[in-house]
Amino acid sequence: EIVLTQSPGTLSLSPGERATLSCRASQTVSSSYLAWYQHQGGQAPRLLIYDASRRATGIPDRFSGSGSGTDFTLTITRLEPEDFAVYYCQQYGSSPLTFGPGTKVDIK
């Protein structure tokens, strides 16, 4: 099973600032099958990025994903108030699907 580690655990930033979130895998994620999700409390999680760098339908271009192998990054270029949430990475290159523990982006 691929174990995903996310850092930092919490990121405290102000609206308008840039957020850089890291996801590291315990082994190579095949074909860069890595996704990112946003989860706001009490709401359904939302798919942001798939295949490491492809934005899902309707996701603003301030969200971008990069990386390959074992190291992946989600970048939010200018934080909007609605972006303060928990972000999870997930790999689907091997079974079982696994998620990282999440990074909470909160308001500084």
Place this chain on the structure above:
Amino acid sequence: DVQLVEAGGGLVQPGGSLRLSCAVSGFTFNMNWMSWVRQAPGKGLEWVANINEDGSEKNYVDSVKGRFAVSRDNARNSLYLQMNSLRAEDTAVYYCVKGIGYLGPWGQGTQVTVSS
């Protein structure tokens, strides 16, 4: 609009059973793999099970194998999760999700609490 609406959660005693359902609309249900994902209190997301388009292939996380069963009714555009021999550690919000790899859209979830 795509909608996934879960139902059937509740409070159940250890060892009990519960059947979750998910009503789907807004996409061609019978052409898509579907999954269940859960989130225990204060924890992250955990994939639970998935099922292929016609229900002939099913996969489970090790911790629920032999206890949970995923199924679907394509005529009713509905997904199900039969949960037996429930344990305290099964307490979580259970989400119905479209997909097998990257997952989305997601339902709002239904709370399952296993406690005496």
